[in-house]
Amino acid sequence: MNFDKELDARGLNCPLPILRAKKALAEVESGQVLKILSTDPGSVKDFAAFAKQTGNELLSTAEAGGEFTFFMKKK
Amino acid sequence: MEQKKMAIIATKGTLDWAYPPFILASTAAALGYETQIFFTFYGLQLVRKDLSVLKVSPLGNPGMPMKMPFGPKWFKSINWNMPNAIQAIIPGYENVATALMKQTIANNGVATIPDLRELCQEAEVKFIACQMTVELFGFEHSDFIDGLEYGGAATFFEFAGETDICLFI
Numbered sequence: 001m002n003f004d005k006e007l008d009a010r011g012l013n014c015p016l017p018i019l020r021a022k023k024a025l026a027e028v029e030s031g032q033v034l035k036i037l038s039t040d041p042g043s044v045k046d047f048a049a050f051a052k053q054t055g056n057e058l059l060s061t062a063e064a065g066g067e068f069t070f071f072m073k074k075k
Numbered sequence: 076m077e078q079k080k081m082a083i084i085a086t087k088g089t090l091d092w093a094y095p096p097f098i099l100a101s102t103a104a105a106l107g108y109e110t111q112i113f114f115t116f117y118g119l120q121l122v123r124k125d126l127s128v129l130k131v132s133p134l135g136n137p138g139m140p141m142k143m144p145f146g147p148k149w150f151k152s153i154n155w156n157m158p159n160a161i162q163a164i165i166p167g168y169e170n171v172a173t174a175l176m177k178q179t180i181a182n183n184g185v186a187t188i189p190d191l192r193e194l195c196q197e198a199e200v201k202f203i204a205c206q207m208t209v210e211l212f213g214f215e216h217s218d219f220i221d222g223l224e225y226g227g228a229a230t231f232f233e234f235a236g237e238t239d240i241c242l243f244i
Contacts, residue, residue, distance in 0.1 A: 013184040015102040019194055022105035040184075053106045 088117030097191035104198035115205035
């Protein structure tokens with residue numbers, strides 16, 4: 001998937017992936033896509049909840065070998 | 076949609092209990108909440124300039140696992156809980172437990188308290204310190220970080236009365 005910015009949140013734990021994502025989203029334009037990498041298993045539910053509450057769209061969530069990849073489109 | 080609001084009263088002054096208010100406040104701010112923390116009694120320790128005062132005590136805390144943050148897996152899984160009477164007579168027990176907890180925090184990619192507090196401030200979480208407790212405990216305003224407001228219970232209610240979430244920690 002195409003993306004405009006990448007955030008490496010691997011090795012970080014709650015709530016840092018969310019806080020970093022919020023910051024990274026502030027640096028892209030509306031409609032642009034942020035790719036997020038994470039190793040925190042709690043981030044799967046957290047990014048879904050974050051998207052729901054902030055109106056940013058979670059385009060996809062994928063897991064491979066204990067690593068999670070999210071694509072989020074800025075509102 | 077009107078902006079949501081959250082207020083927290085932070086009353087605990089230990090390293091472990093420093094986490095809930097700062098984690099919740101920083102996350103709330105990231106979710107778009109207008110957020111305020113009222114620091115009172117021992118919670119004032121969380122807004123000191125010097126955060127090295129924050130310690131964790133396993134004494135009288137049966138819920139706290141005492142595990143080593145280093146060594147092979149079998150060693151890390153041992154729980155070293157000791158009877159309270161023994162913990163109480165070992166000098167420096169709290170300092171050692173605090174150092175071990177800080178190492179465990181670092182090993183797990185959990186933010187430090189200074190980092191979380193700074194993230195809260197960057198996100199414009201409003202910090203209010205209880206003026207009455209500042210005087211009661213003999214603190215000076217210069218003991219605390221910049222950007223604090225000082226107020227009392229009525230100041231807290233002014234904001235808390237309009238919140239969607241209000242927590243006592």
